[in-house]
Amino acid sequence: MMGNLRADKVLLAVDGLRPLARRAGLSMAQLALAWVLREPNVASAIIGATRPEQVDDNAAASGVTLDADVLAAIDDVLAPVL
Numbered sequence: 001m002m003g004n005l006r007a008d009k010v011l012l013a014v015d016g017l018r019p020l021a022r023r024a025g026l027s028m029a030q031l032a033l034a035w036v037l038r039e040p041n042v043a044s045a046i047i048g049a050t051r052p053e054q055v056d057d058n059a060a061a062s063g064v065t066l067d068a069d070v071l072a073a074i075d076d077v078l079a080p081v082l
Contacts, residue, residue: 009081016077024070026061033061035074
């Protein structure tokens with residue numbers, strides 16, 4: 001099941017999110033979590049961390065609101081692989 005998510009075209013699309021995260025002042029993990037947590041039907045997100053600084057980074061996403069321009073840009077970047 002996960003094999004398709006590791007395809008080169010998917011990984012390239014995800015890499016295309018890096019400039020968006022940078023522009024928003026977020027790490028990739030924060031961008032991903034803020035994107036997931038924006039959905040009203042999502043009560044929580046399951047995260048993984050192996051170091052304390054990763055926990056801090058993930059927790060920092062809890063108060064992030066992504067504006068409409070960032071959400072549209074995310075959709076544009078990922079559209080070819082969805």
